[in-house]
Amino acid sequence: MNNGFLTVMGFTVRNKFRSKSFIVTSVILALLVIVGSNLPYIISKFQSGEASEIGMVAGDVAARLDQFYGSQEKAEVIVRQFPDQGSAAANEAAMKERISSGEIKGYLELGEMDTASGFPKVAYKSKATMDFGFTNKLQSGLQYVKNEDAAKGLPPATLQKLMAPVVIDNVQISTTDGGAGSVGKNGKSAEEVVIATGMVYILVIVLFMGVMITGQLIATEITAEKSSRVMEVLITSVSPLKQMFGKIVGMLIVGLSQILLIAGVAVINLTLPHNIDTLKDLNIDLGAIDPLLIVFAVIFYLLGYFLYSTLYAAVGSIVSRTEDLGQAVMPLTLFSLAGFYLAIFGLTTPNATYVVISSFIPFFSPFLMFMRIGLTDPAWWEVALSLAILCGTIFGLGWLSAKIYRTGVLMYGKRPTMKELRKAMKAYKV
Structure with a gap:
């Protein structure tokens, strides 16, 4: 495979490099890579980066929830407390009006006491579709408040240990000597x-x-x-x-x-x-x-x-x-x-x-x-x-x-x- 092989190979390469389909495909793929590589940055430019404001009827749970989010280095949720209007229907009407005016994103509503958990049933109401990420943020704050209630009477040091999460470091180890990967004895x-x-x-x-x-x-x-x-x-x-x-x-x-x-x-x-x-x-x-x-x-x-x-x-x-x-x-x-x-x-x-x-x-x-x-x-x-x-x-x-x-x-x-x-x-x- 000498001259004939090189001739065919060179012709194939030149022919494809000069073809419009190759040039257009390469340009499109390059543009897609550029957009994909910068997508997080582009999305961040369209995001305000501000914490979401939610409403709650003023009370003990609302105050402690506000304190929990306020103690975070970068607060993702702001709890705005509003006075009780005297009835559940009046409170709901007032919250809906604040959502319509853009004052708050949604509101948390406390219901009847759940005897199994020892904490009131909670509902989050907003105009947005189901946002599981934001719901998880609310759940973490409410879980903290619930744990505080369950641990009343405990010393502050014990309460701090109880609230501290368990950290697990995932390390991939090798069980073979001389494996092909780079895991080795130290693991990944x-x-x-x-x-x-x-x-x-x-x-x-x-x-x-x-x-x-x-x-x-x-x-x-x-x-x-x-x-x-x-x-x-x-x-x-x-x-x-x-x-x-x-x-x-x-x-x-x-x-x-x-x-x-x-x-x-x-x-x-x-x-x-x-x-x-x-x-x-x-x-x-x-x-x-x-x-x-x-x-x-x-x-x-x-x-x-x-x-x-x-x-x-x-x-x-x-x-x-x-x-x-x-x-x-x-x-x-x-x-x-x-x-x-x-x-x-x-x-x-x-x-x-x-x-x-x-x-x-x-x-x-x-x-x-x-x-x-x-x-x-x-x-x-x-x-x-x-x-x-x-x-x-x-x-x-x-x-x-x-x-x-x-x-x-x-x-x-x-x-x-x-x-x-x-x-x-x-x-x-x-």
């Missing part, structure tokens, strides 16, 4: 696990999109060349195998270039001053990203790409019309979708039996073994075995795809049956 903290999960989620999506898009492009281009009879001209100057692998490597360069462009845009935007502050507030340190995880991402991306791209090329070579291509590549699409969804669903249970077993199946291992490396700590032999099976499958399917491609590019008309294809393949050696 909760923050590191969150960062690793986010990285795995993003990279699994990138792998899936890269395999799907570039694979479809390879199959489409080959089928289009067959349907327009351009293939007959190309065959006379470049051998089928050089064509096939030239297109595959050329598309790989195109796909990696687009990924690097998007990654560069994301890094530039995430390192802007306002985004760095946001990440710090969320306790996210981009410096905690494990370089080994990036290395494995590149390895599994390349192997997954070559596994699927050779098959897409083979399928594209036996289809004579682009209209029939979608149906022909459907099995490959289903395989890649299955691997993607197994990895996404496995993010919460990376040690599940089905995840472990599927990580050794070559069509799924680029997604699942990479996910296991990022979130758990599989033994080195598990990673080595998965890579060995994957590489062996790529070699075997690559050889088979090369035979199919060499035979299929000159077979026109209806899609050949397996018997016809097998008979034609016997005439060629790869």
Whole structure:
């Protein structure tokens, strides 16, 4: 594979770089990354940042609730106390009027005493739809007041201990010696696990999109060349195998270039001053990203790409019309979708039996073994075995795809049956 291979590869790269679809797609993806990276900052500009004001009929519970929120470093709720109007109906009418005028967001209404909990039943009424986040904030304040009532008579020091929450540090440990991940004996903290999960989620999506898009492009281009009879001209100057692998490597360069462009845009935007502050507030340190995880991402991306791209090329070579291509590549699409969804669903249970077993199946291992490396700590032999099976499958399917491609590019008309294809393949050696 010398001049012919390089010629096909260079032509494929130049042709895609110059195409309007590639340029438009790259620009759209870059804009989406820019918006997504700056979305928290953009949302914050539309938020007032002020605490929400709610109303309550003046009383002991209202006063202590106001004291609880007032003692917070950054109060998220302000309790405004209003005089009792003499009846529940009058109080409700007065509160509704204050909501209508924009004076308060909503109001808390105390009902009958709940004998089981020893605290009145509480209802929060507002014009907004169910806001579970804000409801939880109200619940934490009311829980504090309720606990105070239950602990009356206790010394202040004991009450403080009783109210103090129990803090649990989640640490992921390794139970294997010499695991493939970076967990080691010290383990991963909760923050590191969150960062690793986010990285795995993003990279699994990138792998899936890269395999799907570039694979479809390879199959489409080959089928289009067959349907327009351009293939007959190309065959006379470049051998089928050089064509096939030239297109595959050329598309790989195109796909990696687009990924690097998007990654560069994301890094530039995430390192802007306002985004760095946001990440710090969320306790996210981009410096905690494990370089080994990036290395494995590149390895599994390349192997997954070559596994699927050779098959897409083979399928594209036996289809004579682009209209029939979608149906022909459907099995490959289903395989890649299955691997993607197994990895996404496995993010919460990376040690599940089905995840472990599927990580050794070559069509799924680029997604699942990479996910296991990022979130758990599989033994080195598990990673080595998965890579060995994957590489062996790529070699075997690559050889088979090369035979199919060499035979299929000159077979026109209806899609050949397996018997016809097998008979034609016997005439060629790869």
